[in-house]
Amino acid sequence: MREASVYTEDELSASVEEGRVHRRLYTDPAIFELEMERIFGVAWVYVGHESQIRNPGDYLQTQIGRKPLVLVRHSDGKIHVIHNQCAHRGVKVVNAEQGNAGEFRCCYHGWTYHTDGRIKNVPLQNGYPAGFDPQDPRTAMVAAARVASYRGFVFASLAADGPSLTEFLGHLTTSFDDMVDRAPDGEIEVAGGIFKHAYDGNWKLYLENLCDAAHPLFVHQSSIEAAQKQADDSFSDGSGEIAVRQMRQNGAPYSFWESQVGIWAYPNGHSYLGDYHDDAKLVAALQDPVFRDYIAALEAKQGRERTRQILEVRRWNTNVYPNLSFMSQFQQLRVVHPISVDRTVVYTYNFRLKGAPEQMFRNTISFANIVNGTGSPVLTDDLAVYGRIGAGMSSGGAEWLQIGRGTTTDLPDAHGGRRGINSTSEVYIRNMFDAWLGYMTRPAVA
Amino acid sequence: MQIAEVERFLVEEARLLDEGRYESWLDLFTADAWYWVPLARDQASPFDTISLMYDDRRLLETRVRRLGNPNIHAQLPASRTSRIVANVTIEESEPAADATVVRSKLMMLESRADKQRMFGGTCRHRLVRADGGIRIAWKRVDLINSEGVLDGLVVPF
Numbered sequence: 389m390r391e392a393s394v395y396t397e398d399e400l401s402a403s404v405e406e407g408r409v410h411r412r413l414y415t416d417p418a419i420f421e422l423e424m425e426r427i428f429g430v431a432w433v434y435v436g437h438e439s440q441i442r443n444p445g446d447y448l449q450t451q452i453g454r455k456p457l458v459l460v461r462h463s464d465g466k467i468h469v470i471h472n473q474c475a476h477r478g479v480k481v482v483n484a485e486q487g488n489a490g491e492f493r494c495c496y497h498g499w500t501y502h503t504d505g506r507i508k509n510v511p512l513q514n515g516y517p518a519g520f521d522p523q524d525p526r527t528a529m530v531a532a533a534r535v536a537s538y539r540g541f542v543f544a545s546l547a548a549d550g551p552s553l554t555e556f557l558g559h560l561t562t563s564f565d566d567m568v569d570r571a572p573d574g575e576i577e578v579a580g581g582i583f584k585h586a587y588d589g590n591w592k593l594y595l596e597n598l599c600d601a602a603h604p605l606f607v608h609q610s611s612i613e614a615a616q617k618q619a620d621d622s623f624s625d626g627s628g629e630i631a632v633r634q635m636r637q638n639g640a641p642y643s644f645w646e647s648q649v650g651i652w653a654y655p656n657g658h659s660y661l662g663d664y665h666d667d668a669k670l671v672a673a674l675q676d677p678v679f680r681d682y683i684a685a686l687e688a689k690q691g692r693e694r695t696r697q698i699l700e701v702r703r704w705n706t707n708v709y710p711n712l713s714f715m716s717q718f719q720q721l722r723v724v725h726p727i728s729v730d731r732t733v734v735y736t737y738n739f740r741l742k743g744a745p746e747q748m749f750r751n752t753i754s755f756a757n758i759v760n761g762t763g764s765p766v767l768t769d770d771l772a773v774y775g776r777i778g779a780g781m782s783s784g785g786a787e788w789l790q791i792g793r794g795t796t797t798d799l800p801d802a803h804g805g806r807r808g809i810n811s812t813s814e815v816y817i818r819n820m821f822d823a824w825l826g827y828m829t830r831p832a833v834a
Numbered sequence: 835m836q837i838a839e840v841e842r843f844l845v846e847e848a849r850l851l852d853e854g855r856y857e858s859w860l861d862l863f864t865a866d867a868w869y870w871v872p873l874a875r876d877q878a879s880p881f882d883t884i885s886l887m888y889d890d891r892r893l894l895e896t897r898v899r900r901l902g903n904p905n906i907h908a909q910l911p912a913s914r915t916s917r918i919v920a921n922v923t924i925e926e927s928e929p930a931a932d933a934t935v936v937r938s939k940l941m942m943l944e945s946r947a948d949k950q951r952m953f954g955g956t957c958r959h960r961l962v963r964a965d966g967g968i969r970i971a972w973k974r975v976d977l978i979n980s981e982g983v984l985d986g987l988v989v990p991f
Binding site: 583613626 | 893906988
């Protein structure tokens with residue numbers, strides 16, 4: 389059931405026009421509350437990876453929007469996502485960030501739950517009225533309506549009805565394939581720690597920025613210039629070399645973004661930036677001995693032709709609306725957690741390619757530190773700019789924000805989407821707002 | 835190295851950082867030094883786990899150069915910091931090499947754009963004698979909130 393909104397659907401529809409959106413979509417707390425209900429309360433939301441809950445009883449805390457849930461593998465091996473709330477008096481049952489448990493027990497009065505959320509035992513089970521049924525699935529650590537995985541990536545939806553996960557992902561399943569297929573053993577696992585960085589800005593800004601090819605020259609000017617002046621004979625153990633190369637790459641001129649890089653957008657708000665950073669640029673050229681060892685390991689397991697196919701997929705960031713962004717070439721994944729209209733937390737993860745040389749994962753770590761690190765000379769300028777966006781919008785100047793670049797030159801895509809004529813088109817932002825409008829004005833599911 | 839000399843060195847290092855004299859701070863490090871702010875508690879290696887900061891000498895030079903760039907948005911306005919270095923103990927002494935590993939506690943207040951943050955943790959320096967003075971061969975700073983949610987970290991610890 390939908391709650392009464394201060395905005396009518398006509399008003400919401402009128403907030404998104406061709407090539408521009410109203411400022412209030414980033415600043416109004418009432419819009420934010422509606423987004424939590426109508427987007428995060430409905431869409432498939434990424435909640436974790438199967439490698440994080442390998443064994444029966446393994447669990448970890450996760451979130452859908454602002455809601456704390458638990459991702460858990462039940463004793464029968466099946467994956468569940470359950471609300472982290474005791475059915476008795478509302479206590480948050482699971483307190484550890486992750487672990488292994490045979491049951492969940494509430495700290496308050498000792499109600500216990502099976503790891504699929506069903507009540508296992510209620511102490512002092514007497515004197516309850518006839519309507520109390522501990523077998524009622526609504527009297528439980530209530531399960532998310534739907535849970536599904538694609539190649540190890542677990543999503544949950546709080547809506548009972550809607551498209552299947554693969555329908556929702558559409559053509560972007562191929563980006564997940566790219567992420568996994570690069571592992572010689574055909575399997576990846578979360579490893580190496582989680583950055584948790586925060587900024588004073590709206591949650592939508594994060595995904596918008598990750599496919600934005602026009603911002604690095606300005607936002608990252610300080611790290612680009614510092615890296616350009618860096619002497620290459622200063623000592624490096626390899627990590628600084630990767631970092632400096634990445635910072636310099638951010639300084640590529642417009643002509644590079646307009647000739648070698650593309651942006652593709654698909655239904656449900658998803659998009660990817662591609663053909664950027666071919667492997668030769670990214671890993672110190674194919675003569676790099678680590679990458680040669682990696683290719684050899686891939687060819688040994690997958691064959692030469694299949695290896696060629698795998699490595700010729702050259703995607704940079706893939707965004708899965710509303711809360712996920714990932715990047716196959718350095719095995720990075722980011723999850724967006726909205727906190728309030730002007731506060732957002734992002735968790736970032738690394739994946740290990742099983743069967744790849746260990747140095748590949750060391751490169752992943754070095755790349756993560758420079759691209760996603762809370763203390764990164766690159767990321768910290770992005771975070772500062774997100775804060776400046778909120779500050780600017782509070783000025784009450786231009787009511788409409790311009791997202792129209794590329795409107796007249798965008799092209800249809802063979803897989804049911806559309807693409808920019810080059811990477812500087814804002815088609816991916818318009819595409820996210822198309823999805824936004826669909827979620828925000830779609831008839832409510834009872 | 836005697837503890838009094840080591841303490842004087844650490845206080846001077848903190849002063850350089852508080853005064854934003856990052857290039858002078860960089861000069862304290864040896865040519866193959868590393869500077870590390872781990873993410874995980876008791877993190878064993880900077881190579882298999884991410885770090886809030888992990889700079890080999892090359893990246894440390896780039897980090898310091900960026901701090902002096904006029905377009906560093908994350909430092910407009912610049913942070914002001916106030917550090918207290920205390921509880922200094924010598925953990926390992928290598929008299930033959932005139933080197934020592936010293937442990938200290940750091941309390942740092944940071945004020946920027948009307949927001950104040952407090953950081954606390956443990957520093958370890960490996961100090962060596964070179965170029966007629968004390969130099970840092972490596973420095974590790976373990977913050978007590980390293981694994982928590984953090985806004986961007988720009989000023990070195």
